[in-house]
Amino acid sequence: MRFDFVEPVVFALLAFGVIGAGAAVVLLNRVTASALLMALSFLCMAGMFVLLGAETIAAFQVLIYVGAITVLIIFGVQFTKQGGDRSYALFFQKQYPLAAALVAAVAIPVVLFAFSFNAPTPQPGGGDIRPLATSVFTDFAFAFEVASVLLLAAMVGAIVLTQRDEPPDGMRRRR
Amino acid sequence: MPVGPFGLDPLIWGPLRLVIAVALALFLVLNGALLQIYLERKIQAIIQDRLGPYHVGPFGLLQTFADAIKLIAKEDVRARATDPWFFLAAPALVFCPMLASWVVLPFAQDIVGADLNIGLLYLTTLGSMTVLGIVIAGWASNNKYALVGGLRSAGQLISYEIPQILALVSVALVVGSLSMVDITRSQPGPLVNVLVLPLSFVIYFIAALAETNRTPFDLPEAESELVAGWLTEYSGMRWGTMLALSEYGNVTVVSSIVTTLWFGGWQGPGVDAVPILGVLWFTLKVYGVIVVMMWIRATLPRLRIDQLMTFCWLGLIPLALLNILVVAVLALAFPDTKIPIAIASWVLLLAFIAGIPFVQRRRLASLRARASASAVRAAS
Numbered sequence: 001m002r003f004d005f006v007e008p009v010v011f012a013l014l015a016f017g018v019i020g021a022g023a024a025v026v027l028l029n030r031v032t033a034s035a036l037l038m039a040l041s042f043l044c045m046a047g048m049f050v051l052l053g054a055e056t057i058a059a060f061q062v063l064i065y066v067g068a069i070t071v072l073i074i075f076g077v078q079f080t081k082q083g084g085d086r087s088y089a090l091f092f093q094k095q096y097p098l099a100a101a102l103v104a105a106v107a108i109p110v111v112l113f114a115f116s117f118n119a120p121t122p123q124p125g126g127g128d129i130r131p132l133a134t135s136v137f138t139d140f141a142f143a144f145e146v147a148s149v150l151l152l153a154a155m156v157g158a159i160v161l162t163q164r165d166e167p168p169d170g171m172r173r174r175r
Numbered sequence: 176m177p178v179g180p181f182g183l184d185p186l187i188w189g190p191l192r193l194v195i196a197v198a199l200a201l202f203l204v205l206n207g208a209l210l211q212i213y214l215e216r217k218i219q220a221i222i223q224d225r226l227g228p229y230h231v232g233p234f235g236l237l238q239t240f241a242d243a244i245k246l247i248a249k250e251d252v253r254a255r256a257t258d259p260w261f262f263l264a265a266p267a268l269v270f271c272p273m274l275a276s277w278v279v280l281p282f283a284q285d286i287v288g289a290d291l292n293i294g295l296l297y298l299t300t301l302g303s304m305t306v307l308g309i310v311i312a313g314w315a316s317n318n319k320y321a322l323v324g325g326l327r328s329a330g331q332l333i334s335y336e337i338p339q340i341l342a343l344v345s346v347a348l349v350v351g352s353l354s355m356v357d358i359t360r361s362q363p364g365p366l367v368n369v370l371v372l373p374l375s376f377v378i379y380f381i382a383a384l385a386e387t388n389r390t391p392f393d394l395p396e397a398e399s400e401l402v403a404g405w406l407t408e409y410s411g412m413r414w415g416t417m418l419a420l421s422e423y424g425n426v427t428v429v430s431s432i433v434t435t436l437w438f439g440g441w442q443g444p445g446v447d448a449v450p451i452l453g454v455l456w457f458t459l460k461v462y463g464v465i466v467v468m469m470w471i472r473a474t475l476p477r478l479r480i481d482q483l484m485t486f487c488w489l490g491l492i493p494l495a496l497l498n499i500l501v502v503a504v505l506a507l508a509f510p511d512t513k514i515p516i517a518i519a520s521w522v523l524l525l526a527f528i529a530g531i532p533f534v535q536r537r538r539l540a541s542l543r544a545r546a547s548a549s550a551v552r553a554a555s
Contacts, residue, residue, distance in 0.1 A: 032314055036261065039307055056293055059300045067303025067336075071329055074310050078326065129293050129353060 011051060017044030031077045039070040056129050196288040200277035208423040209239040214462075215469050222473040243419075249411035254317070257408060261315035266409070266416040268308030272301040273424040280431045281355045283441045283453030294355040295347060298432060299340050302386060305425070306332045309405050312417065316408035324404025327394050327480060334487045335385035335392075341495035342379035345372055345502040346436045349516060359440030369437040371517045372502070374524040376437045378495050383429040385483070388422060390472040394480055430464035431457075438464075494527060 021041035025034045042065040049058035136144050213228070213236065220227025228235030253262060276298055278288035291297050306329050313325015346368060347353055350361045362368050369376050385392035394404075409417055434440055438460050441453030478486070501523065505516045 033261070036307075036311060055291065056296065059293055059296045063296070063300045063303050067300070067306060068333070071306050071310060071333060074314070075326070075329065078314065078322070129296070 007051065010047070014044045014047040014051070017041065018048070032074065035070060035073045035077055038073070039066050042066050042070065056132055196278065197274075200274060200288070203277070204274060204420060204424045204427075207427050208419045209243060211423045211426065211465060212239045212242070212419060214466070215472070218466065218469045219473045222470070243415065246412050246415040246419075251413070252410050254408055256317045258315040258317065261311050262408075265308050265312035265315060266413050266421075268311060269305055269417050269421045270308075270424075272304040272308075273421050273428060276301045276428045277424075279355050280428070281359050281435060281440055282457050284446070284450045286454065287356060290354055290356045292352070292354045295343050295353040295358075298428070299336070299343065302339075302425075303332075303336060305421075312409070313405035316405070318408050320402050321405050321407045324407070328388070328405060331385055331388075331392065331394060331483060334484060335382045335491075338378050338487065338491040338495040339382035339386060341492070341499055342375040342382065343432075343436070345375040345495075345499050348499070348502050348506050349513065355435050355440075359435055359442060362439045363442055367437060367439040367442075371513045372437070372520050374494070374498050374520045374527065375502070376433070377524060377527075378491055378498065379436075380433060382487075382491060383433065384468065384471065385487070387425045387429055387468075389426070389468055391475040391478050392483060393477060394483060426465060426468060427461065430461045430468070433464050434460040494523075498523060 018041050021037045021044065024037045025041065028034050028037065042061060046058040046061040046066075049055070049061060216238070217227045217235075219225075228238035231238040231241050253259070279291050279294040279297055281287040281290075309328045309332070310325045313321045313323075313328070316322070316325075346358065349368070349371060350358050352358060352361070358368075384390075388394075406414055406417060434457060440460075441457040443452065443456030446453050446456065498520070501519050502516055505519055509515050
């Protein structure tokens with residue numbers, strides 16, 4: 001008995017998850033639901049990476065995008081004021097031709113580009129953490145360091161922005 | 176035709192092995208939760224000079240089974256104003272990552288679901304997904320206590336993830352692998368990693384207490400102030416899945432990580448002769464760690480939320496970063512021996528423990544000075 005059919009089926013499910021959840025993120029009315037479905041989309045994308053044999057990338061995808069960024073967005077949504085359920089679907093309602101034209105303008109070149117090259121055969125899974133680490137710290141060391149400086153600057157900026165001016169003594173809040 | 180184990184076709188053996196592994200993990204999660212609730216009640220009872228459960232079954236052993244049957248038989252209640260899809264999805268989102276973590280736990284030699292070469296990364300990844308389920312549960316409940324509990328939990332879990340991962344990194348630096356099996360194999364005999372890296376063990380253990388919502392870090396549910404936090408609206412088996420199964424399952428996973436990384440996993444006397452003995456050693460070590468967690472729960476009071484955050488961001492994270500720096504430098508400088516790392520790690524740990532009273536005294540002094548200054552101003 002052959003199990004060759006499993007991989008296309010899994011791919012189809014994941015692709016449906018990525019695209020369906022992505023479309024729902026844009027079309028749904030509620031911001032929180034959009035944020036959560038975005039996490040689903042990220043998860044399905046991580047599944048794609050596993051199919052390609054890149055487990056490390058998949059793990060980082062889940063760790064960073066599902067575990068950190070989605071939670072950050074949900075925090076942002078819940079800490080900011082919501083004017084009830086705003087109908088984001090209204091954005092498209094009277095402008096279907098324009099929306100379709102824009103989507104086509106982006107999608108057709110992307111599809112053409114995607115079909116223009118042959119995909120390399122996927123590597124067998126596993127064993128990709130050492131090559132990844134080696135290439136990050138040798139070939140891409142400069143980019144890696146620049147990215148870390150950028151993150152450091154962002155961190156310092158966040159601390160400066162959120163720091164309250166010290167109130168005069170006595171008015172100080174209980175910490 | 177290639178023949179796999181038990182004379183089966185490998186193509187059939189592969190899926191069959193997966194089914195067996197998942198069934199075993201489920202079995203262990205369900206029964207482990209029952210056993211750990213019983214242990215928790217008994218240990219707390221002993222510490223607090225009570226009897227604990229003793230009516231149902233011998234020594235009250237069947238009490239938790241009776242509770243579980245009660246939970247399953249309960250009516251499935253859902254408030255009307257909750258968000259139906261997310262309310263129903265949240266328990267699964269909390270439960271599934273926990274169950275998936277069991278895949279990489281090495282119970283004994285060759286008894287492991289999958290020996291991923293990114294095992295540690297996989298475990299941290301799944302740990303970070305739990306946050307999402309908890310936040311969804313808090314939000315979908317449409318209840319202020321649940322929402323506050325969920326947000327508190329998210330803040331706590333995200334904060335304590337950082338020292339947790341940093342502590343794991345120092346082990347990976349010393350061992351040179353992320354695979355749980357390789358890490359176990361790297362510590363044969365009595366020289367386990369806890370003797371080499373005691374500081375990272377302490378950091379990981381404290382962070383793990385917070386990650387699994389154990390006292391003194393059980394703020395997300397905090398029965399006395401938040402009724403039950405993000406679990407407020409849940410009842411019956413949904414509550415049972417979220418609280419009992421997922422939390423105790425996570426406790427077991429975390430204890431297994433501690434056992435594998437710092438206490439030699441399934442290694443122990445007689446394992447080379449009888450490999451199946453590894454299961455016994457692994458279980459004994461895991462339950463040793465769990466019992467320590469329960470002992471802590473019965474001993475320490477709950478922290479305040481700002482103390483919790485201050486301790487993580489001003490205490491644990493700088494310490495974990497310092498630990499990584501020292502371990503990385505020493506591992507590069509002395510690639511052949513672990514002794515310098517062990518000495519440095521013990522010195523840092525002792526300095527950390529000895530430093531706590533000084534930091535605490537200075538903090539208290541500044542708080543008192545502030546309080547008396549404001550009192551003087553109010554009086555004048």
